[in-house]
Structures are given as structure tokens and as C-alpha cells.
Amino acid sequence: MNGHFNYRGNNRNVFDESFSRNSENADESFTITGSRATLDRSDASLSKHATGYQTFSESNVTLDRHSHDASRDLSGDCLDRRSAEFDLAFTESEATLEDGEGGGIEGDDVEEELEDSESEVSLAFTNSSLAYTVSEVELVSGWLEGKTPLAIASGHSRQTTEVEAPPPSSVSQKLNYAEDENKERGNWSGRLDFVLSMLGYAVGLGNIWRFPYLCYRNGGGAFLFPYLLMLCVVGIPLFYLEVSLGQFCSKGAAKCWDFAPLFKGVGVAMIACSALISIYYNVIIAWSQFYFFASFTDKLPWAECDNSDWNTKDCSLNWPIVSCEDGVKMPNGTCYQDNEFHGVWNTSMFEKITGQKRVSPSEEYWTYNVLSLSSGLFKPGSPRWHLTLSLFLAWIVTFLCLLKGIKTTGKVVYFTALFPYVVLTILFFRGVTLGDGVGEGISFYIKPRFENLGNAKVWRDAANQIFYSLGPCWGGIITLSSYNRFHNNALRDTLIVGLGNSLTSLFGGFVIFSYLGHMAAKLNVDVEGVVKSGPGLAFIVYPEAVTQLPAPPFWALAFFFMLILLGLDSQFATVETVLTGILDQWPQHRDRKTLIILAICVILFLLGLPLVTEGGAYLVNLMDTYAGSWSLMVIGLTETLAISYVYGCDRFFQDMALMYGTQPYLWWKICWMVLCPLLIVFILIFAIVDYSPATYGDYTYTAGGELLGWLMVLASALWIPICALYKLIKEDEGKTFLQKLRLQTMPNKYWGPSLVKHRKLVDYVQDFVLDPEGDKKKLSYVNQAFAYSTTTLSDRLSMHTREKSVTTMSYNGDMLFTSKVSLETAV
Incomplete structure (x- = not known):
């Protein structure tokens, strides 16, 4: 037959x-x-x-x-x-x-x-x-x-x-989510799990306390032009590249470089960078947790100047903001006129014009009670027990959510990623109905000052915010997308997350400046007099603003709960990047995943203890300035060059077409091969030319502090040349250096779909x-x-x-x- x-x-x-x-x-x-x-x-x-x-x-x-x-x-x-x-x-x-x-x-x-x-x-x-x-x-x-x-x-x-x-x-369009496609690594249980996890990863604390300040400082509404331009030519293209890379090979940041093993160090650098960032990011979550628990009271502890444990004689409920531009500001904050000098060179007479410095109760609460801030970086003092407990709690939450892998975090983000929008919306409608000063505050936020666009620093700030907020080059995007199904529509998800992240930043600015405008009207000062950046905005200005509202504890609880959720979403993905990198490198230990997660959390918790000492705030700011900025630029530049020119955009386009069924648009090739590398090089050059020592408030870091900051940069970026050199030395097939280099820049047999x-x-x-x-x-x-x-x-x-x-x-x-x-x- x-x-x-x-x-x-x-x-x-x-x-x-x-x-x-x-x-x-x-x-x-x-x-x-x-x-x-x-x-x-x-x-x-x-x-x-x-x-x-x-x-x-x-x-x-x-x-x-x-x-x-x-x-x-x-x-x-x-x-x-x-x-x-x-x-x-x-x-x-x-x-x-x-x-x-x-x-x-x-x-x-x-x-x-x-x-x-x-x-x-x-x-x-x-x-x-x-x-x-x-x-x-x-x-x-x-x-x-x-x-x-x-x-x-x-x-x-x-x-x-x-x-x-x-x-x-x-x-x-017909993906089956009933069971895992990849039995060994697992997959997201549904498309929304991935989208919300990515949105939670991208939308973090920087959207609330960093973007509004940058927008105000760099020309208001005019800042949106360089920001949106950087989003379109750097942010979204890099995001799409990393999603496609992780999804194609189903590997994390450490193992996705089989297309050119010479660049494996880029993945290791991403993991090292994520580890450093997760250390101080959980400290910020710990600060938010402390404020959240402190708000469970009838009277907010920073509302008055009547607490002898942290209030000083400088505390004032109606603290005037007086310019000292024409005078000399002494170390204790007192301002003197310097336009009247009498006598010889070694004699001078100053006229005291403002009296003692005035400080808001919220600032004293933050400085003297929460932080017990020392005089400098190298005077750390002892750990603050309440912050240590808050940090411990933050790491316990992180451990529990990562314990069951993406199956757990994929469901947790339904709450942690969406509920902040509920809180932000409530705060927005309350803010725009406050009355006096709201319009002035919002106008101050969005009024364009186009003359600022000629300043190169504005463009650098726009690019830095894209890297800081959207999250490319941290390794988290590659890690989360590695759990996608092979034919998932990554372009759709990229646009949803990229645009959603930017719209959240804009929306958060309206919320924050409505309260700042009302606060400025109450104090009878300009909006500029109450604006601060970073932790100062979240833990000084906004807590002071809620004291001007009816039922201030409720609004404080809502705000700090939102900060906790925003921070946890980003923290989950950042620590998951470290975990996935370890398990992908040593898959034989997957059955010991619980112990590995525990070890990671314990080690990073111990490394974070210096950040909750009396000098810890200086260290947090230093890590944010160096570890979360310079390293990302170097990683981003190396990544785009490796994929675009070493592996080749044409080959990568074929890989993408295999997943998505259609050829990607030419626009992505232009961005990856030309625009992204050029803009990153421009930002790096300008940052070097315009370099100045980092500061924290009135404190300027010493040479020792700067050295510590650059060591943090090297702790991640240095892995790129180290791993490349190791690969060349271990290459045993090539006889000459060029042959070894050629072999290490070619895909090995492990490259490709899982x-x-x-x-x-x-x-x-x-x-x-x-x-x-x-x-x-x-x-x-x-x-x-x-x-x-x-x-x-x-x-x-x-x-x-x-x-x-x-x-x-x-x-x-x-x-x-x-x-x-x-x-x-x-x-």
C-alpha cells in the first residue's frame, strides 16, 4: 500500500x-x-x-x-x-x-x-x-x-x-493565554498583565516630582517641544527596540546578547545599574511609607510649630519668602546688605535687613525629624530606626510580590498601576476647585517661554527625563518583554506605554501646580517662591499644601499612598531584572528561585542601610545623580550601535517581521541607526562640557563625594569593556585578534527564538x-x-x-x- x-x-x-x-x-x-x-x-x-x-x-x-x-x-x-x-x-x-x-x-x-x-x-x-x-x-x-x-x-x-x-x-491577534507558551520560563497570563506591568514600570515617582519642576524651570509649555521630540526620536524607538529584543529571544538582559556575544557586558551593566537604582528607590518608598503612617492622625504632625522634638525658634506658619539677591546670605540663613562698607579692607559693616531665617513646619519636620539630616555626606551618623523599619517593610513587600513570579506581579499591577490614576484624578478635581491662586499656578506651569529653547541645558534635561521616566537601558523593558508570547504585538504595547507615561507626567504637573498656586496665594508670594524639585516637592511643599485644605489627613494619606504604589511598580520590575538575569545565566537553579529572591532582597536591604542614616539623604541624591544618569547614556549608546551596526538593522527587521507578520517601518531604522546615537552623543558631550559638582540643597559635594559618584557609574558601565575583553580572551577558535573579534560579533548557535x-x-x-x-x-x-x-x-x-x-x-x-x-x- x-x-x-x-x-x-x-x-x-x-x-x-x-x-x-x-x-x-x-x-x-x-x-x-x-x-x-x-x-x-x-x-x-x-x-x-x-x-x-x-x-x-x-x-x-x-x-x-x-x-x-x-x-x-x-x-x-x-x-x-x-x-x-x-x-x-x-x-x-x-x-x-x-x-x-x-x-x-x-x-x-x-x-x-x-x-x-x-x-x-x-x-x-x-x-x-x-x-x-x-x-x-x-x-x-x-x-x-x-x-x-x-x-x-x-x-x-x-x-x-x-x-x-x-x-x-x-x-x-489570536494568542492563546490559557496556558504558557514557554513552559520553562513562563508567560504573562494575559496581554493586560504585560501592558500594566510596563506602564507601572515606566510611570514612577519622577512623573510626579521631577517632570513638573523641569517643565517649569525650562520654559513652561515651551519645554514640551524638546520633551516630545526626544520622546519620538529616542524614548519610544529605544523602548520598541528593547521590547522586540526581549520578546524575540525570550531572555533577560544578561542573556539576550547572543547575537553579538562581545556585547554581553551591556546586559551585565543593565543588571548592575538596576541593582544600584533599586537600593535607593526603596529608600524613597520607605520615606513615603513613613509619611503615610504618620498621616493616621487628627492633626498632621507638620501642620504646626508646637513640637519641641523637631521644631526650632525659626519655625513659622506664615513664612515669608524674601529675595536675598542683593545681599549676602549667611550660613544661618540671615540676609545682610553688602552695599555699605566702611573702613579699610579688613573692616566692614553690614546692615541686617530681614532678621532671622523663617522655616516652614513641614521643612523642619522633614529635615530634623524624618531625616535628622547631618551636615554632610561623610558625617553619616546612626541609622534612623523608623526609616530602617520602613525600608525593611518595603523589601518584604517586594519579596512577597516577586515570590510567585510574573503570575503574581502581573495581577498585583492591576491595582498598583491603575489606582494611582484614581488618586491623581481625585487630587486634580480637588486642586482645581481650591479657588485662589489655582489659575496662576497652572499658568506658571504651562506658559511657554520660547527663549529658553536656545539653551542646550533644556534639551539635555528633556533627554534625561526620557531616560529616567520611560526606563530604557535599565534592563527592565527587556526583562518584562521576555515573558511575552512570540507573536505579541509589541508596537501597540510600546505606543500605549510610551504615550501613557508622557500623558501621566503632563497630568501630574497640572495636579501639583494647582496646589502650589493655591499655597502661594495663601502665603502671599509668587509661585516661584514655593517650587522645589525632587524630594523637596514631595515631602516639604505638598505636605505643607495639604495643611491648607479641609480634612488634611485624608489628602495626605491619598497622596503618599499614591507615591508608594508608583514606587512599588517600578521597584518590582527593577528587582525582577536582577532576578531574571541570574536565573537566565544559571538556569539549573530555577528550582531554588525562592532562596535567590530572598538573597537578593536581603543583600540589597543591607546595602540600603547607609541611606537611612542621618547623612543618608546626601547618598540618595548622589546615587540618583550619577548611577541613574551617566550609566544609562553609555548603555543606551552601546546598545543602539551593537544592534544597528554589528548585528544589523536589516537582520533585526527580519526577526521582527517573523514575530509581527509585517516589516517594521523605515522610521525605526532611521532612529536606531542615526538619530538615537547622535542625540545620546550630543547629550554626553554637553554634560561633560557643562559638568559641575552635584548639590543637595545648599550643600555642594566635595571631591570625595564626586569620586564616590563616579565609582557608582563605573560599577555598572565598566562591565561593558570587562566582558568584551573576557570574551576575546576566551575565544579559542580564532587565531588572530581580528578573527576573534569577528567570531565574537557574530550570532552564536543560541541566538534566536527560545x-x-x-x-x-x-x-x-x-x-x-x-x-x-x-x-x-x-x-x-x-x-x-x-x-x-x-x-x-x-x-x-x-x-x-x-x-x-x-x-x-x-x-x-x-x-x-x-x-x-x-x-x-x-x-
């Missing part, structure tokens, strides 16, 4: 092969036990053809599949590896093909009734090119996986049934390795287990034979048990 199989599909080869039971048709190089293949339990012959057919004829063989992937690929000269699909035929047998305990159907379940057979065959399939010639075969559904077309043929006729594959453009069924689709790369882990798995391709059968296979094969053989398609000897007959392949 002859069977005829046709295979049709988009961009695939066509299989049109006949077979017979004559064992002489078997290729000599694929014979079993000598030159012929015979099953001892029956008189059947095992006929093996070079196209991958395997026939069990007239035998009583049970092929039992237990929790193994049935769509694994063959690797041999007989199959085109770029279109390597196998056809498994059971003819004239009493074989039962059973599904064990791990089978799963991916995609839309389709049931196909095959007629003209001696027994009913019900097949549930998802676009797999597995053809069965049917006689007395019972196929229990639930076995097939794949995304390529399926051809089914009847064993009693030459009729061929063809099922066309869906067009690539539609594949991302799953074999997706690697099969890479038909634009010659000699693309379909199963790079094959050596480790003993090339266990299809029939990984002939369990409970009378036939067993031996894995006593040389590596050469395993790589060449398409006869047995299985070498996993430990799964072949309860056998009476040993079937061995000749070496």
Missing part, C-alpha cells in the same frame, strides 16, 4: 513523498542493527526514508507520549532545517498513539474526521505538519503543537486534505541551528519515550550518529523502560 502526502503552507517547502514497506528502501546510513531494521516481536520491517518517514507495519507497538514536546525538529542532512517538518506514518498496524500526562493543544482546537479508514480517527490539531497514513491507528488528541500548516492524508486513498496556515499578520517551533520559522538564515540545546538533551526530538512497549531504543550512539540519524528520532534512553526487546542503531 502506498500513501501520498502533500504539504502546503506559506513560505514553506513542499513535501511530496511516497513510501512502501519494503525495507530495502531504507538508506544504508540510517539502518538499525546492521543494514536492515527489524522489530523482533513481529515480522515487521521498519522502513526509514530520508524525508523523515517512520513506518511500523504489522506490529503491536504502543507509542506512549508523556509530557514531551511532540513538535521537536530533526537535525540531519536529509531534511532542510529551515523547513524541517517531519511526517510520521503508521501503516497497517494495530498501533495506539496515546497522549500521556503533559500534552497540550495550543491555538484554536480543530477537529478533523478522517474517513475511509478502518477506525475512526479524531484529531485535534493546531497547524502542525504531521501527516498520518491511517489504517487501524487510534490517535488520542492533545498531542500536537506548532504554528505551521497541517496536511492530513487518508491511508486508503491518495486524497489529500490541505489546511492553509493563517497569514502572519493575524497570528498576534522554542523550536518558532526557530523553524527562521528561513532567512543559512545553517540556522534549530535545537541548540540538542547536545545536552541527547537530541531527543520526537519520540522521546516508547514507554510500556515491547520495543526500546538504546542511546549508545556517537555524537556524529546522533546528529545524522533520522531513523529513531529519539535517544533519551532513561525514558525507555519496561521493554522486552532492545532496538539498537548501528554506529
Whole structure:
């Protein structure tokens, strides 16, 4: 009996092969036990053809599949590896093909009734090119996986049934979230899990306390022009690049550089940068937690000047803001006129014009109670016990949310990412209805001052805010997107997150400046007199503003709860970046994930203890200035050059088209190859030329403080040249330096999609390795287990034979048990 199989599909080869039971048709190089293949339990012959057919004829063989992937690929000269699909035929047998305990159907379940057979065959399939010639075969559904077309043929006729594959453009619209696509790493449970996690990662504390101040300082509404320009040509393109990179290879920041191993240090630098940022970011969350718990009172502790524990004689409820531009400001804040001098050089007389310095109660509460701020960076003092407990609580929350992986954080973000918008909206409507000063505050925020656009510092601030807020080059984007399904629509998600992040910043500015305007009107000063940046805005100005409202504890609780949620979202992704980098590098320790998470949280908590001392605020500001700025620029520049010029934009575009079904727009290539690198270089050059020592309030960091800051930069950025040098030294194939460099800038065999069924689709790369882990798995391709059968296979094969053989398609000897007959392949 002859069977005829046709295979049709988009961009695939066509299989049109006949077979017979004559064992002489078997290729000599694929014979079993000598030159012929015979099953001892029956008189059947095992006929093996070079196209991958395997026939069990007239035998009583049970092929039992237990929790193994049935769509694994063959690797041999007989199959085109770029279109390597196998056809498994059971003819004239009493074989039962059973599904064990791990089978799963991916995609839309389709049931196909095959007629003209001696027994009913019900097949549930998802676009797999597995053809069965049917006689007395019972196929229990639930076995097939794949995304390529399926051809089914009847064993009693030459009729061929063809099922066309869906067009690539539609594949991302029909993703199945019922089960994980990647069993080993896991996937997001739903598309919203990823989008909200990314939105929570991008929208953080900087959107509330940093962007409004930068907007005001750099020209109000005019600042939106450089900001939006940087968003379109740097922020969103880099975001899209990293999402596509992580999604394509399903690996975190440390392991996604197999396309050019020389640049593995970029991933290590990302992880180091994320670790540094997570240390001080949780300290800011600890500050917010302390204020949140302190607000559970009838009277806010920073509302009056009547607390002897932290209030001084300088405290004033109606603190006037007096300019000292024409005078001399003394260390205690007193302002003197300097326009009257009498006597000789060593004698002068000053006229005291403002009296003692006046300080708001909220500022004294922050400085003397919360921080107990010392006089400088190198006078740290002792840890503040209340901040230490708050920091410990922040790390406990982080540990618990990361414990169950993305399945937990993907659900937590439904609350932590969305509820801040509820609070922000409530604060907005309350702010715009306060009355006096609201209009002036908002006008001060958005009124354009176009003359500022000629200042290069404005453009640098716009780019810095994009890196700080949107989060490229931290490693978090690559990490979160590595848990996507292969055909997820990344462009859609990129635009949602990028635009959502920027709109949140703009909206937050309206909220903040409505309160600042009202506060300025109450104090009878200009809005400029009450504006501060960073922690000063969140922990001094806004707490003071809520004291002017009815029911101030409620508004304080709402504000600080929002800050906690905004911080936790970003913290989850940042620590997940460190965790994923470790597990991807050493996957054998995945079963110890809980201990690794605990170790990470404990170590980072201990490293954060110096930041909750009396001098800790200076250290937090130093880390924010150096670790969260300079390193990101270096990483971003190296990343874009590596992908655009070393790996090549054209090749990366093909990878993206494989995932999304359509070619990306030319705009992305222009951004990645030209605009992004040039703008980052411009920002770096200007930052170096315009460099000045960092400051915190009136405190200017000493040379020792600057050295400490640059050591933080080197702690992450230095991994790039270190890893590159290590790779070149360890390269043993190249003889000369140029040969080694060439080999280390080429994709290795591990580069590509994580799953074999997706690697099969890479038909634009010659000699693309379909199963790079094959050596480790003993090339266990299809029939990984002939369990409970009378036939067993031996894995006593040389590596050469395993790589060449398409006869047995299985070498996993430990799964072949309860056998009476040993079937061995000749070496």
C-alpha cells in the first residue's frame, strides 16, 4: 500500500513523498542493527526514508507520549532545517498513539474526521505538519503543537486534505493565554498583565516630582517641544527596540546578547545599574511609607510649630519668602546688605535687613525629624530606626510580590498601576476647585517661554527625563518583554506605554501646580517662591499644601499612598531584572528561585542601610545623580550601535517581521541607526562640557563625594569593556585578534527564538541551528519515550550518529523502560 502526502503552507517547502514497506528502501546510513531494521516481536520491517518517514507495519507497538514536546525538529542532512517538518506514518498496524500526562493543544482546537479508514480517527490539531497514513491507528488528541500548516492524508486513498496556515499578520491577534507558551520560563497570563506591568514600570515617582519642576524651570509649555521630540526620536524607538529584543529571544538582559556575544557586558551593566537604582528607590518608598503612617492622625504632625522634638525658634506658619539677591546670605540663613562698607579692607559693616531665617513646619519636620539630616555626606551618623523599619517593610513587600513570579506581579499591577490614576484624578478635581491662586499656578506651569529653547541645558534635561521616566537601558523593558508570547504585538504595547507615561507626567504637573498656586496665594508670594524639585516637592511643599485644605489627613494619606504604589511598580520590575538575569545565566537553579529572591532582597536591604542614616539623604541624591544618569547614556549608546551596526538593522527587521507578520517601518531604522546615537552623543558631550559638582540643597559635594559618584557609574558601565575583553580572551577558535573579534560579533548557535517551533520559522538564515540545546538533551526530538512497549531504543550512539540519524528520532534512553526487546542503531 502506498500513501501520498502533500504539504502546503506559506513560505514553506513542499513535501511530496511516497513510501512502501519494503525495507530495502531504507538508506544504508540510517539502518538499525546492521543494514536492515527489524522489530523482533513481529515480522515487521521498519522502513526509514530520508524525508523523515517512520513506518511500523504489522506490529503491536504502543507509542506512549508523556509530557514531551511532540513538535521537536530533526537535525540531519536529509531534511532542510529551515523547513524541517517531519511526517510520521503508521501503516497497517494495530498501533495506539496515546497522549500521556503533559500534552497540550495550543491555538484554536480543530477537529478533523478522517474517513475511509478502518477506525475512526479524531484529531485535534493546531497547524502542525504531521501527516498520518491511517489504517487501524487510534490517535488520542492533545498531542500536537506548532504554528505551521497541517496536511492530513487518508491511508486508503491518495486524497489529500490541505489546511492553509493563517497569514502572519493575524497570528498576534489570536494568542492563546490559557496556558504558557514557554513552559520553562513562563508567560504573562494575559496581554493586560504585560501592558500594566510596563506602564507601572515606566510611570514612577519622577512623573510626579521631577517632570513638573523641569517643565517649569525650562520654559513652561515651551519645554514640551524638546520633551516630545526626544520622546519620538529616542524614548519610544529605544523602548520598541528593547521590547522586540526581549520578546524575540525570550531572555533577560544578561542573556539576550547572543547575537553579538562581545556585547554581553551591556546586559551585565543593565543588571548592575538596576541593582544600584533599586537600593535607593526603596529608600524613597520607605520615606513615603513613613509619611503615610504618620498621616493616621487628627492633626498632621507638620501642620504646626508646637513640637519641641523637631521644631526650632525659626519655625513659622506664615513664612515669608524674601529675595536675598542683593545681599549676602549667611550660613544661618540671615540676609545682610553688602552695599555699605566702611573702613579699610579688613573692616566692614553690614546692615541686617530681614532678621532671622523663617522655616516652614513641614521643612523642619522633614529635615530634623524624618531625616535628622547631618551636615554632610561623610558625617553619616546612626541609622534612623523608623526609616530602617520602613525600608525593611518595603523589601518584604517586594519579596512577597516577586515570590510567585510574573503570575503574581502581573495581577498585583492591576491595582498598583491603575489606582494611582484614581488618586491623581481625585487630587486634580480637588486642586482645581481650591479657588485662589489655582489659575496662576497652572499658568506658571504651562506658559511657554520660547527663549529658553536656545539653551542646550533644556534639551539635555528633556533627554534625561526620557531616560529616567520611560526606563530604557535599565534592563527592565527587556526583562518584562521576555515573558511575552512570540507573536505579541509589541508596537501597540510600546505606543500605549510610551504615550501613557508622557500623558501621566503632563497630568501630574497640572495636579501639583494647582496646589502650589493655591499655597502661594495663601502665603502671599509668587509661585516661584514655593517650587522645589525632587524630594523637596514631595515631602516639604505638598505636605505643607495639604495643611491648607479641609480634612488634611485624608489628602495626605491619598497622596503618599499614591507615591508608594508608583514606587512599588517600578521597584518590582527593577528587582525582577536582577532576578531574571541570574536565573537566565544559571538556569539549573530555577528550582531554588525562592532562596535567590530572598538573597537578593536581603543583600540589597543591607546595602540600603547607609541611606537611612542621618547623612543618608546626601547618598540618595548622589546615587540618583550619577548611577541613574551617566550609566544609562553609555548603555543606551552601546546598545543602539551593537544592534544597528554589528548585528544589523536589516537582520533585526527580519526577526521582527517573523514575530509581527509585517516589516517594521523605515522610521525605526532611521532612529536606531542615526538619530538615537547622535542625540545620546550630543547629550554626553554637553554634560561633560557643562559638568559641575552635584548639590543637595545648599550643600555642594566635595571631591570625595564626586569620586564616590563616579565609582557608582563605573560599577555598572565598566562591565561593558570587562566582558568584551573576557570574551576575546576566551575565544579559542580564532587565531588572530581580528578573527576573534569577528567570531565574537557574530550570532552564536543560541541566538534566536527560545522554542523550536518558532526557530523553524527562521528561513532567512543559512545553517540556522534549530535545537541548540540538542547536545545536552541527547537530541531527543520526537519520540522521546516508547514507554510500556515491547520495543526500546538504546542511546549508545556517537555524537556524529546522533546528529545524522533520522531513523529513531529519539535517544533519551532513561525514558525507555519496561521493554522486552532492545532496538539498537548501528554506529
